[in-house]
Amino acid sequence: MTSLDPRKTSSEPSATQSQHWFIKLQLVSWSGILVITFLSVSAWSSSDIGAASEPFNTLFQCAIGVLLSLFLKPIFDVAWYTPIALRTFVYLLAIAVIAGIWTMVRMETNQLLLGDHSLWPEFGGWYYASLFTFLFWSALYCGVKYFLLLQDEHKVVLKVAAIHEQEQLKRVQAESIAKEAQLKMLRYQLNPHFLFNTLNSINALIRIKQEKQAQDMVLRLSQFLRLSLTEAPLKKVSLEEEIKAVQLYLDIERTRFADRLRVEVDIEKGASKSLVPSMLLQPIAENAIKYAIAQSVTGGTIEIRAKIDQGRLHIEMCDTGTSSGDVSVAGPDPESTGVGLSNVHERLTTLYGNDFHFTQSQKPSGGLIVTLNLPSETVRETQQEVSPWPH
Structure with missing residues (x-):
C-alpha cells in the first residue's frame, strides 16, 4: 500500500501491489453494498416514480460512497503508524464524519427524486445505516492491509532464514575444508619418512641383486x-x-627386516565392521618399527587386537620393545610420542572432539602398548563399500 507516512517499513506492500488490492477491495465491497441495497430497498419501492428512479438513485449513492471512501483511505494511511489509541480515535472520527456526509447526500438525493421533504426526522436511521456501511468497509480495508503486511513479513522471515541457512552451510563447508586441510597436513608429515626408508631398502635390494624382492x-x-x-x-x-x-x-x-618382524592380529568379528578414520593405525605401527623392531637385534612382534567393549571400539597395538627390554618410545622422555603418535592424537581430536581415549603404557617386559577407545560406528549392511585393494 502507498503510505504517506515517512516511517514506511520494508514490510510495507509495494505501491503497485497496494493499488491492485485497493481497486479489488473497492469493486468487491461497493458492488456488494450496491446489490444488498437494491435487493433490500430499491426492489421493494411502492411508488411508480420511486420504482423508476430507485435503481439510478441506488447507483448514484454507491458512487458517492466510493468517492468518499477515496478520501477515507489517505486518512487511514496517515494514522496507520500512530499509537493504537490515537489510531482508533482518528479512524472512528473519520468514519463518523464521512458517514454523516454520505447520509446527507443520500437524503438530499431521495428528496429531489421523490419530492418528499419529510425525511430529515429519520436522519438517525439513515445515519446508522451509513455508519454501519463505512464501518464494514473500514474493517475490510484494515483486514486486507494486515493480511498483506503479514504476508510480506512472512516472506522477509523466510528470506532471512534462507540467508541464515546459507551462511550456516558456508560456515560448515569452510570448517570442513579447514579440517580436511589440517588432516591432510598431519598425514603428509608421515609419508616422507616412510617413503625415504622404503626407497633406501629398495635401493639396497637392487645393489645386492635381489630384483624379485625389489619388484615386490x-x-x-x-x-x-x-x-x-x-x-x-x-x-x-x-x-x-x-x-x-x-x-x-x-x-x-x-x-626390510625379514624374520625380525612378526605380526599378530586378533580382531573380534563384531569389531571388524566398525568404522575408524582411514590410515589411523599406520603411524602407530611405524612408531613401533622405528623405536622397537629397528633397534632390536632379534627384532620383535607387533600385536594388533580389537574388540567391542560396552558399546565402544577398543583397539590395542603393542610391541615387544628392544632386545634390552627398553621401552619403544621416541626420545629420552617416556611420555614422548614422536611425530607419528602426536599426529594420531591430533587427528582424533579433530574428528571426535573429546569423545575418545588415546593412551600409552609400558609393558613390564618391555615395549609400548597404545590403546584407542572410540565411538562404535558400524558399517550399515545396506551400504556398498568399494574396496581400495586391487583385484
Missing part, C-alpha cells in the same frame, strides 16, 4: 601410496579395511 617392494609401495593419497582424511573405513592397509605397510617393512 615397489609394487606394495605403489599400492600403499595410492591408498594413502586417495583416501580422504575425513573418510572413515571399516576396521577390516584399515587392518588390510596396516598389513600392507607391515609387508613392506617385512621386506
Whole structure:
C-alpha cells in the first residue's frame, strides 16, 4: 500500500501491489453494498416514480460512497503508524464524519427524486445505516492491509532464514575444508619418512641383486601410496579395511627386516565392521618399527587386537620393545610420542572432539602398548563399500 507516512517499513506492500488490492477491495465491497441495497430497498419501492428512479438513485449513492471512501483511505494511511489509541480515535472520527456526509447526500438525493421533504426526522436511521456501511468497509480495508503486511513479513522471515541457512552451510563447508586441510597436513608429515626408508631398502635390494624382492617392494609401495593419497582424511573405513592397509605397510617393512618382524592380529568379528578414520593405525605401527623392531637385534612382534567393549571400539597395538627390554618410545622422555603418535592424537581430536581415549603404557617386559577407545560406528549392511585393494 502507498503510505504517506515517512516511517514506511520494508514490510510495507509495494505501491503497485497496494493499488491492485485497493481497486479489488473497492469493486468487491461497493458492488456488494450496491446489490444488498437494491435487493433490500430499491426492489421493494411502492411508488411508480420511486420504482423508476430507485435503481439510478441506488447507483448514484454507491458512487458517492466510493468517492468518499477515496478520501477515507489517505486518512487511514496517515494514522496507520500512530499509537493504537490515537489510531482508533482518528479512524472512528473519520468514519463518523464521512458517514454523516454520505447520509446527507443520500437524503438530499431521495428528496429531489421523490419530492418528499419529510425525511430529515429519520436522519438517525439513515445515519446508522451509513455508519454501519463505512464501518464494514473500514474493517475490510484494515483486514486486507494486515493480511498483506503479514504476508510480506512472512516472506522477509523466510528470506532471512534462507540467508541464515546459507551462511550456516558456508560456515560448515569452510570448517570442513579447514579440517580436511589440517588432516591432510598431519598425514603428509608421515609419508616422507616412510617413503625415504622404503626407497633406501629398495635401493639396497637392487645393489645386492635381489630384483624379485625389489619388484615386490615397489609394487606394495605403489599400492600403499595410492591408498594413502586417495583416501580422504575425513573418510572413515571399516576396521577390516584399515587392518588390510596396516598389513600392507607391515609387508613392506617385512621386506626390510625379514624374520625380525612378526605380526599378530586378533580382531573380534563384531569389531571388524566398525568404522575408524582411514590410515589411523599406520603411524602407530611405524612408531613401533622405528623405536622397537629397528633397534632390536632379534627384532620383535607387533600385536594388533580389537574388540567391542560396552558399546565402544577398543583397539590395542603393542610391541615387544628392544632386545634390552627398553621401552619403544621416541626420545629420552617416556611420555614422548614422536611425530607419528602426536599426529594420531591430533587427528582424533579433530574428528571426535573429546569423545575418545588415546593412551600409552609400558609393558613390564618391555615395549609400548597404545590403546584407542572410540565411538562404535558400524558399517550399515545396506551400504556398498568399494574396496581400495586391487583385484
